[in-house]
Amino acid sequence: MTSTLAARSSEAPLPPAAGHDPLLLSDMPATDFEALFREMSPYVLRVLPRMGVASADLDDVAQEIFLAVHRGLAGFEGRSQLRTWVYGICIRVCSSYRRRPRHRHEQPAFDSDHEHERVDPGPGPERTLQAQQALRALDRALDALPAPQRAAFVLYEIEALDMRDIAAAMDCSKFTVYARLYAARRHVCAALAGAGHLARHEEGDGR
Amino acid sequence: MSFWQPARWADHAATSPPSPLVLALQHARSLRGSAARVTRLRGQLGTLAPQLAPPTSAAFTAAHGAGHVLRWLGLAGLVAVAAVAALSAALASQHTPPAPAARALPASAPSMQAQPAAAPAVDPVNAAIEAPAAVTPPLAAAHATSRGKLKRTTQTTSTIDPAQVGPHAEAELALVLRAQRLLDTNPRAALEALSEHAAQFPHGVFAQERDSLSIDALRKLGSRTQAIAQARAFLQAYPRSPHVHRIALWLQDTGANASTIDGSDHKIAVPALPTP
Numbered sequence: 001m002t003s004t005l006a007a008r009s010s011e012a013p014l015p016p017a018a019g020h021d022p023l024l025l026s027d028m029p030a031t032d033f034e035a036l037f038r039e040m041s042p043y044v045l046r047v048l049p050r051m052g053v054a055s056a057d058l059d060d061v062a063q064e065i066f067l068a069v070h071r072g073l074a075g076f077e078g079r080s081q082l083r084t085w086v087y088g089i090c091i092r093v094c095s096s097y098r099r100r101p102r103h104r105h106e107q108p109a110f111d112s113d114h115e116h117e118r119v120d121p122g123p124g125p126e127r128t129l130q131a132q133q134a135l136r137a138l139d140r141a142l143d144a145l146p147a148p149q150r151a152a153f154v155l156y157e158i159e160a161l162d163m164r165d166i167a168a169a170m171d172c173s174k175f176t177v178y179a180r181l182y183a184a185r186r187h188v189c190a191a192l193a194g195a196g197h198l199a200r201h202e203e204g205d206g207r
Numbered sequence: 208m209s210f211w212q213p214a215r216w217a218d219h220a221a222t223s224p225p226s227p228l229v230l231a232l233q234h235a236r237s238l239r240g241s242a243a244r245v246t247r248l249r250g251q252l253g254t255l256a257p258q259l260a261p262p263t264s265a266a267f268t269a270a271h272g273a274g275h276v277l278r279w280l281g282l283a284g285l286v287a288v289a290a291v292a293a294l295s296a297a298l299a300s301q302h303t304p305p306a307p308a309a310r311a312l313p314a315s316a317p318s319m320q321a322q323p324a325a326a327p328a329v330d331p332v333n334a335a336i337e338a339p340a341a342v343t344p345p346l347a348a349a350h351a352t353s354r355g356k357l358k359r360t361t362q363t364t365s366t367i368d369p370a371q372v373g374p375h376a377e378a379e380l381a382l383v384l385r386a387q388r389l390l391d392t393n394p395r396a397a398l399e400a401l402s403e404h405a406a407q408f409p410h411g412v413f414a415q416e417r418d419s420l421s422i423d424a425l426r427k428l429g430s431r432t433q434a435i436a437q438a439r440a441f442l443q444a445y446p447r448s449p450h451v452h453r454i455a456l457w458l459q460d461t462g463a464n465a466s467t468i469d470g471s472d473h474k475i476a477v478p479a480l481p482t483p
Contacts, residue, residue: 041248045240056392062248070252125460131234134227138235157216158235181213192228 033070040086041066043159047087050154051094052143065093080168087161088169091151098147141191145184152177153184247387379404383413386420394427415445422454435461 044062053061068089076085142150151170155161156177167174217232240248382404389397401421404411411417418441425434438458442451 037249037252041245042239045244045248046235046238050235059244059248059251059388063251066248066252127230128234130227131230134231135234137227138231157232160215160236163212178213185216188228192231 033073036069036073036082036086037066040069040083044086044090047090047154047159048094050139050142050158051090051150052098052147053094057097061093061097065089068093081165084161084165084169087155087159087165088171091147091169094151095147137192138188141188142184144191145187148172149180149184149187152180153188156181250384379408379411379413382407383416383420386417386424390420390423390427394424398424398428418444419454422457426457431461 041062044065045058048058048061049055065086069086072085072089076082080088142153145153148170152166155166155169156163161169163174163177166177170177215232217229217236382400386397386400386404389400398421401417401424404413404417408414418437422434422437422441425431425437435458438454441454442458445451
């Protein structure tokens with residue numbers, strides 16, 4: 001049986017993060033774990049380091065997430081997008097991971113050429129190096145945030161989820177998500193040099 | 208009902224050059240979990256829970272069509288590691304009983320058991336993995352050198368065919384997977400596992416994966432010179448390997464020229480990735 005989603009996945013390599021096609025229950029038979037894994041695993045592996053998962057723990061945490069996805073897939077009620085539901089599992093597993101006393105505290109090793117792939121050729125090695133350094137600085141800033149603020153920031157700014165979807169994934173109100181996002185933004189602005197103009201953007205966002 | 212969304216920072220690209228924060232966010236957005244890591248994760252899930260054993264390449268191909276498979280895969284590197292995962296699944300299916308699940312899944316969990324399927328006459332996924340004959344794999348060559356037995360031998364096949372891998376494939380796969388698991392946490396131990404593989408299976412079906420991993424392990428250990436030498440040997444031994452693009456790019460970044468076995472130097476030509 002070839003599912004709609006599987007057929008779609010085979011025709012398009014990976015949808016962009018922003019404006020991502022929603023994975024709807026109607027698109028996918030509950031048994032189509034393969035299609036869901038193919039669609040979501042590159043994004044799950046991308047988001048975990050930003051959520052504070054150390055590089056050495058990435059495989060274990062990702063396994064835990066997809067085992068949970070597999071366990072819950074049959075009972076998924078379709079009240080949210082499937083993608084949102086998977087991100088919700090990521091948040092819960094990461095939260096549990098960070099509470100463990102023995103989770104590794106070292107800075108995640110940035111190893112983009114081995115463990116990550118760029119979806120675009122990039123602007124050149126010099127700019128790529130700058131971007132990697134900036135990302136490391138961002139990770140350090142995120143490390144100081146409480147987990148809910150960090151999740152709101154990562155899901156909004158990097159994963160480009162809508163406020164409503166983040167609220168569903170975090171099981172809270174949209175207003176709580178706003179509060180967490182803005183608190184995280186203020187912290188990141190303060191932590192990162194050269195982000196002053198972003199603070200002005202924030203002020204100009206209608207607040 | 209739509210809900211007001213504040214402007215995302217990564218979309219603020221008006222400044223030139225962009226601020227470090229915008230640069231970081233845009234870079235973070237552009238990343239994806241690597242094909243190798245995705246495939247490794249898929250294989251590990253199949254090991255943890257037999258219900259999650261990925262389909263064999265034959266079954267996958269039959270279900271989705273070779274053209275779709277290759278288009279979806281996109282990156283050539285994934286072709287190789289997908290074949291490794293397929294072989295892993297094929298080997299796992301020969302286990303009686305299967306490996307115990309580390310975490311029990313409910314009985315009602317949907318079964319993802321691989322469909323039994325006859326091996327096709329030509330498997331496009333496996334056929335995509337080719338290596339030139341008459342070249343000794345780099346790590347195996349290094350091993351042979353260390354024992355004073357360097358000689359060129361014909362590499363009969365590097366096409367992974369689960370039906371013909373023989374009784375040693377499972378041991379081979381175990382060594383390569385062990386090295387993969389150790390790569391981040393203990394590259395020295397990973398290298399030892401790879402050396403063991405090279406000693407036992409110099410021309411094994413996972414020779415390319417072994418040699419590619421050994422380059423990564425050397426890099427992580429800081430043995431830059433050795434890594435460059437291994438990378439050059441890899442490009443020479445497997446010019447059509449799916450790993451070539453990544454290795455050649457890294458070699459290019461180091462500023463090293465590719466020195467060929469016959470002593471001539473030439474600039475590294477990074478092969479273009481296949482278009483989906």
